[in-house]
Amino acid sequence: MxxxxxxxxxxxxxxxxxxxxxxxxxxxxxxxxxxxxxxxxxxxxxxxxxxxxxxxxxxxxxxxxxxxxxxxxxxxxxxxxxxxxxxxxxxxxxxxxxxxxxxxxxxxxxxxxxxxxxxxxxxxxxxxxxxxxxxxxxGSGFDPGVTNVFCAYAMKHLFDEMHELDIIDCNAGDHGHPFATNFNPEINIREVTARGRYWDRGEWLETDPLSWSMMYNFPEGIGPKKCFLMYHEELESLAINIKGLRRARFWMTFSDNYLNHLRVLENVGMTSIEPVDHNGQQIVPLQFLKSVLPEPASLGGRTKGRTCIGCKMKGVKNGEVKNYFIYNICDHEACYEEVESQAISYTTGVPAMIGAMMMVTGAWKGEGVFNMEQLDPDPFMDKLNIHGLPWVVVDLDKQ
Ligand code: NDP
Structure with a gap:
């Protein structure tokens, strides 16, 4: 076809x-x-x-x-x-x-x-x-990607207006290396060391990098984990496309070990993207760091544990305040067994395939540039369940 x-x-x-x-x-x-x-x-x-x-x-x-x-x-x-x-x-x-x-x-x-x-x-x-x-x-990955589709689903089926959104990304997996990143190290470190930013009543507010944290109790036995506020790109389109949104934030879990290594690397200048002179040659410290760190694709066989990525949302339906958490849990070892990769690449590669499937089958049609929340969430959500990323909707008011 x-x-x-x-x-x-x-x-x-x-x-x-x-x-x-x-x-x-x-x-x-x-x-x-x-x-x-x-x-x-x-x-x-x-x-x-x-x-x-x-x-x-x-x-x-x-x-x-x-x-x-x-x-x-x-x-x-x-x-x-x-x-x-x-x-x-x-x-x-x-x-x-x-x-x-x-x-x-x-x-x-x-x-x-x-x-x-x-x-x-x-x-x-x-x-x-x-x-x-x-x-x-x-942005047809998980975050951005599935998180945008979760928001579109909530707007279609759960809310008249969404007021508060917290996207929470937890990797409770362990690859056994002292320090490695789960996707491209250069992109990952650029993202994590950037200033935090979130949407609050019509304006963007900034925080120092990784200076705000909260504990979140993740479902299905993953338990409480410390999550740090970061800027993440889907906030920009969601702040425009989601009706009534007053506050939107993004949180990610990091282990103490990861943060300690990152702090040292930052302090010695290894995360900088400014070129420096090395023996008469211009090199970018972060690009050099990437070449000595493990390739994300090599982590597959050694990563154990699960990821949980979801959207915690507060809004109104028929005049009543409602709270939901929509999430997926993905197991690193099961991913490796299926496609010889860890769950971070899996949770991105599956939505990329589903997005392509939506487009080539005509389930999603359009002319122009689209973010994921602008399209009908239902066919995409159906395919997530079929192709390895099943999702759960929790009514937080009924827990
Ligand atoms: P990797 O570094 O593992 O892979 C990137 C690949 O792109 C490498 O094979 C690399 O080639 C190739 N590449 C780089 N530059 C060029 C070029 N100029 N021409 C041709 N090929 C090139 O990264 P990931 O697979 O982890 O990430 C891929 C993308 O997915 C990134 O954009 C990342 O930001 C995004 N991502 C999105 C997520 C989401 O949830 N939305 C989550 C995780 C990642 P070579 O091997 O030769 O270097």
Whole structure:
């Protein structure tokens, strides 16, 4: 039925390729392209082992628009799924426009020399995608992604207005390394060391990095964990698209061990994105740090425990105040057993596949640039239950 071109052979790209291969009724052809061909081939071998399917692999530099255009023209996909890094979003969008192919990603564009986490660069493509009659779907991972869809579901079925939103992301897993990040270290550390920011009655308020915390008691035996307020990109679109929203915050759990390592790395300058001179060569400390840390894709076989990511929401329905928590729990070892990856890549790669499925089957249609909460949540929520990320709605007033 559809041919998908996935760009980026990292942790998330690996999971998405596996999940597309598990849905042959939709994805009849799969092409995986990335900077390092051997990584594509390793994923292709894993997909062959697990599903028996053969996929095509290719090498591409996704910073280079003509190379991307040539790749897209050679393979003629029905959709391009961008699972490279946020730095490549605009070049891949440009190539999609030039070749007339719909676009999907999981993280908003960031310039290499600024850690901004803003949609402005990609929202500026609105008219170009509209005029081309093409759809671009932004942020189809878990957070952003499923968290936006949880909000849309709550607006459709649970609330007339949502007033307060806390997105809470808990990784209660352990990979056994003294320090490693669960997704691309450079992106992860940029995000965690940025100033906190949240939406409060029509304005953005800032906090020092990781200076606010709360305890949250996670369900299904995970128990209480300390969560830190951070800025996260979905807050920007949700603050605009969710009716009545007065306060929106994002929280993430970190172990003391992770925070201690991060503090030391920060204090010695290793998390900086400013280039420094090293033996006559300019290097970016954070990029050097990335090259000595474990690859996120290598954590799969050694990570144990579960993740719980959900939206705690307060709003009104028929004049009555209501409180809900919608969440998913995902088990690292079960993910590894299924697709040879840990749960962080899994919880991102599955929604990337489902977003692509929504687009190629026509369940989600549109012309222009869309955030996830702007589309009908129901077909996406149905697919989450089928494809490995089942969700639970808890009425907190009835507990
Ligand atoms: P990885 O670093 O594991 O993988 C990124 C892949 O992109 C690598 O294979 C890399 O190639 C490739 N790549 C980088 N630059 C280029 C380039 N110029 N041309 C071609 N390929 C390139 O990252 P993850 O898989 O962990 O993350 C992928 C994306 O998912 C990121 O944008 C991340 O921010 C996002 N994400 C979103 C989440 C969500 O919930 N929404 C959660 C987690 C991640 P090479 O191997 O050669 O370096």
């Amino acid at each position: 559809a041919k998908v071109l996935i760009i980026g052979a990292g942790g998330v790209g690996g999971v998405c390729t596996h999940k597309c291969a598990q849905a042959p009724e939709v994805f009849t052809d799969i092409v995986l392209a990335s900077r390092t061909l051997s990584k594509c081939d390793a994923i292709a071998a894993s997909v062959k082992r697990k599903t028996g399917r053969t996929i095509t692999t290719a090498k591409v530099d996704a910073d280079n628009v003509p190379e991307l255009v040539a790749l897209i023209r050679a393979h003629k996909p029905d959709i391009v799924v961008n699972l490279a890094l946020p730095y490549q979003d605009l070049t891949i969008m440009d190539a999609c426009l030039e070749t007339g192919v719909p676009y999907l990603d999981t993280a908003n564009y960031e310039p290499l020399d600024e850690a901004k986490f803003e949609y402005k660069w990609q929202w500026a493509y609105q008219n170009r995608f509209k005029d081309a009659g093409l759809m671009a779907l932004l």
